Amino acid sequence: MLRLVVPLLILLSLTMSVGWSAPGDIHIAIETKRTALVILVDKDQNPTVVHVGPKLDRADEYAKISGNGKRGEDYTGLYNSAYTPAGSRNLLEPAIQVTHADGNPSLDLRYVRHERKPVGEGIVETTVFLKDPQYPFEVELHYKAYLLEDVIEQWSVIRHTEKNSVVLHKYASANLYIPAQHYYLTHFHGDWAQEMNPVEEPLTEGLKVLDTKLGTRADLFQPPSFLVALNQPAEEDKGEVVAGTLAWSGNYQIAFEVDPLHNLRLMAGINPYASAYTLAPGKEFATPAFLYTYSNTGKGTASRNLHRWARKFRIPQGEGNRLTLLNNWEATYFDFNEEKLTELFKDGKKLGVDLFLLDDGWFGNKYPRNNDRAALGDWQENVKKLPHGLGYLVKQAEEAGIKFGIWVEPEMVSPKSELYEKHADWVLKLPNRQEYYFRNQLVLDLTNPKVQDFVYGVVDDIMTKNPTLSYIKWDCNAVIYNAFSATNPNPSHLYVDYVRGLYKVMERLRTKYPALPMMLCSGGGGRVDYGALRYFTEFWPSDNTDGLERVFIQWNYSYFFPAIATCNHVTDWGKQPIKFRTDVAMMGKIGYDIVVSKLDEKELEFSQQALKTYDQIKDVVWHGDLFRLVSPYEADLASLMYVNDAKDKAVWFSYLIKNRYRAGSVAPIRLKGLDPARNYAIRELNVYPGTKSAINATPQVYSGNYLMTIGFNPTVDTRRTSVVLELSESK
Template sequence: MIRTFLFSQFLLLLSLSTVLSAPAPPDDTHIVIETRQTALVIRVNKDKDPVIVHLGTKLSHPEEYARISSNGKRGEDYTAIYNSAYTPAGGRNLLEPAIQVTHADGNPSLDLRYVRHESKPAGDGATLTTIYLKDPQYAFEVALHYKTYPDEDVIEQWSTIKHTEKKAVTLHKYASANLYIPADTYYLTHFHGDWAREMNPREEALTEGVKVLDTKLGTRADLFQPPSFLLALDKPAQENEGDVLAGTLAWSGNYQIAFEVDPLHNLRFMAGINPYASAYSLAPGKEFTTPAFLFTYSTTGKGGASRSLHRWARKHRIPQGDGNRLTLLNNWEATYFDFNEEKITALFKDGKKLGVDLFLLDDGWFGNKYPRNNDHTSLGDWQENKTKLPHGLGYLVSEAEKTGIKFGIWLEPEMVSPKSELYEKHPDWVLKLPNREEYYFRNQLVLDLSNPKVQDFVFGVVDNVMTKNPSLAYIKWDCNAVIYNAFSATNPNPSHLYVDYVHGLYKVMERVHTKYPKLPLMLCSGGGGRVDYGSLRYFTEFWPSDNTDGLERIFIQWNYSYFFPAIATCNHITDWGKQPIKFRTDVAMMGKMGYDIVVSKLDEKELQFSQEALKTYDRLKPVIWQGDQYRLASPYEGDVASLMYVNGSKDKAVWFSYLVSNRYNAGSKGNIRLAGLDPAKTYSVQELNVYPGTKSSINNATTTYSGNYLMTVGFNPNVDARRASVVLEVTEAN
């Protein structure tokens, strides 16, 4: 009896092994979604189940995707949909779902079967592939969209959901993406922090179960944890080698990203809007569109992944991503709330003397009944304070232009102070709970952008400033509060609030961008509280952190650089930290540089250095902003952080190195290997930003090196306690 049972089990395993290794049946459909290097392959089997059979390097011969075994999941999957392209809940699936609904008749199950698919050009070299799915028993449909950017090697994925049932259907979960990746081990790098300590990395091996990254902050959603990650397969993430998927969700509100190692030790992945307190009632005939999830798959480590995202962002997402940016001087650290016209116009001359393009007037310029002399009042009352600015913003714009620089302004239009005229006139415009004590974040509340009237008001704040001052050259858009008291007095569906708020925000941003398409806009949120590619569709740049200490910023900027290009990353020289101005300038130069300093307090050499650095930066910024970035030495692994930018023709590079350790005798002990150069070209290496009164230990105009030498043997930038920051220009020799 036992022998018979064992023999039958052997035959079952043999049969299963044959099935697992067998190619797909000839009647299966293969939907191949490809970029220059990557392929995502979805197979539709005889039961019309869409399942993912490949995500990784694309094959040279597309017909061979059909040879991938019919079940490459390394074991028996009783449901046959562990690797579903969009996993429904309530039926035979008992793992983490991508979508969960309750139908109009109360049925909590969903079954999604393939109907058809199509691919078509989507402009700028992109291709859009759409897969249409439907529940066989209900008039409920989902379309999966995959937009590929072949040259940039990026895939943008989202879903649309609709139905024609008799009554509303409740969406409990509605992911943007559902991916499936088999590997032996999985290493997730995610990022965490708080105000002034953003983007701290944490790498961990994923084990069986579900790892969730999420936020419930409403606004400033990235404050504790951004919706961006690196996923390395089979070994921890390396800079220049290994398979790495870099992903980020283009959404400015609550999100959830779940990584599930299934019972067969394969990785299932879902990303989208956080279902927390967000059940969405979808009326018949209406369509719900999820935000986009963006990812790139690299076989050359973290570096290859980030360069792909940078190229994509500059070309396809960030406004004027291949254009210019303005260097600015901000008054905040010079005056805080204590200023008047005389003080501000005097600072214009400081900006002109320094050599910046623009002066930015920060917080404190508005409010009359409740003057904005501290952060407890006035948000919402966007009229010039008559005591501080008796001649209005127009006078400042004109005076700045007479001085020879442009003028910009700070706004925080989404927020309201309880002590404000706006709050007194429109308490129903404010997100707050009835019959509860108000609870404030930074002495303010959030306006209800799910309300169209509030959307009109917020747009009007920006539009009025621009209409009255058409030559205004820059807006810093801040957002300092999270959503406490999450209730809308006007939204008929309370559980729609978190979603509708972001949609309302995007409507306002879209209106501003449409009317003022060339207006430079900084996305600020008390630092990096809202840095995502949903908002960056409308903003030219973002503020990574209020922490501008030069040493701290090396780490913060390093980690943002995995996902966002230098041209969008605002790095300002301020009085935070104890480093000399050369160090702070060299750190700020590896992005979009600006100043928050009191120019009049600079000594003669500091001013001379800063003026020359700005001229150097103006010459080099095309390489820094448009070049490919290579991280050469990690600040987490040694005494020195080092990275470089190389332009497209590989005839010029800018190389930054910084001392990040104060240990005895710390520094660059040997050569650092460069990257991205042409091995056949010959280069000179010259030091920049040499402080007045000092000499470089490197500059020698007669010495040249082959690209092969610099990338194989390397070069020592001679970083130590006396040379804590070194900037080198690598130029093709004539």
């Protein structure tokens, strides 16, 4: 009953949150449980953002927020526009830029009306309707507030009824305005096997732009996720911070502009680069969603908000289960046959995983897939490697006692393939330029409905023939070079229509196979965003599976994405002990990519027991709240913990990340998220065979108050490089 009462109370306050500060002035408050975004509409019907931050206790006081909250008057009255138009009196970076059917390059957007309605349990959507006074050109600003999660999802819808088409040159999803004394942007950069390296820098007057122009695999250099701290650098549990991410799998642009009044303007959306979009009369253009959350209690709260939202509202089966797996890639690469694979099935069963995943190399006959230079697009089983087909493997795996999954990369094509020979017009490439390859492949034209049908058919055909096949790993290794479609009549629509075509394919697949687990892979973390994660149950953060590197990579993904969606595999890439690699993989969805037969007796025993232990703690890791305790960027170790909703169980991970003399946990670490009034028993997990834990030798029981005030030393050092502790309520 309480779950229903709380949203209803919040909804009641929302219905009262339209106030009046002066004749003709309207305040529109988009509220969650703790935060608010307030739009002021003045007497001239200009919509401006006047507040992004904590929710006011009294809804009627939003009417007292004036337009000059931006700390001074600007020349235009548009610095803090809710959706800044270009070409009229605006002097700064616009959110939208168009050319009307008559050639006029200006736009003026005035408030018409707004409406608010519940669209699900604990979700309220506010729509603000804007219109150009001189042209039949309209924009809807949509704000979907997830009340208990303190997340706002924002997007725009553009339409017109002019006599001919209008050209959209820029079309942001969101335009925020945030006054503060100082701004500190944390963004992330990288490359293959070097994903999610953080940089924190102050924002000063001018424009800072995060973007990508890669078309596919768009996150390769720069993911569309960021943190902005206000007034002072944000800490884990202190400070004001906005965490944002764009739900789009293609080219994006996120711009941060500190205006002449030293206020922050933020615009996020599709990258306008080479993407002028011709919009016909009566049609509409919907932008992707920009997701953000505000916290005045540090980065930890912001990330927990996003995690709860993602698990409940975005990721398929986000509050459900996941499969552990054994992958053959690092065991065999392209060199395998039925006999080798069926032996690996037995290894998977011996290890204790749920599923065996067959990776790249299983297809192609005229051009066999024996390396990465051929056969993409020819999705028939290779008769030499798999003479009895996939169906035989599915059956053999099931007889061995595990499920079977398959790797595909259906968006790409090898120039050396039958598909390329038959359908060169299905490939994105310029007709008068030399072909240029990324990992020896090209990208199929998903703006073409025939190609969409083909890509959908790749997976649908596999599933139709093998209905008990239990997992799909969907890869995407190429970027778009020489961007041109032979069939798209609007060349500048390519980058936008490609992603929309991909989403159409995924929508069809999810409709037909709603429960099918699917991994989002892109040569590692080249495509990790909440647009794609509407369809995929999990993602592959990086091809770099070195245990030490993964501590940092997974740490930074955790600011935006929950553990249940993060695939972490134990492999032989790193030089760390198998215990360290396993412990690191456990702070997410664990998998294996090792040769089980090469494990020694103790390694196998440890791994088998670790999977049994994982089965006991996975619910806390996947569905609990994450609390970062010690940052690997500030100490000799990384330490973090997951606490379940009931606060009666927690799992605590600590890893040594520096190997210098006396490095380690030299003092107690203060815990977080516990109930101070309860007592907790501490037990060490994943103790390696032949070793003993001093923590387990005698009962360790402490109050939550003690653990969060004084702390506990997990004793991480060069002899104990990784420690996993379980906290259970002791009554």
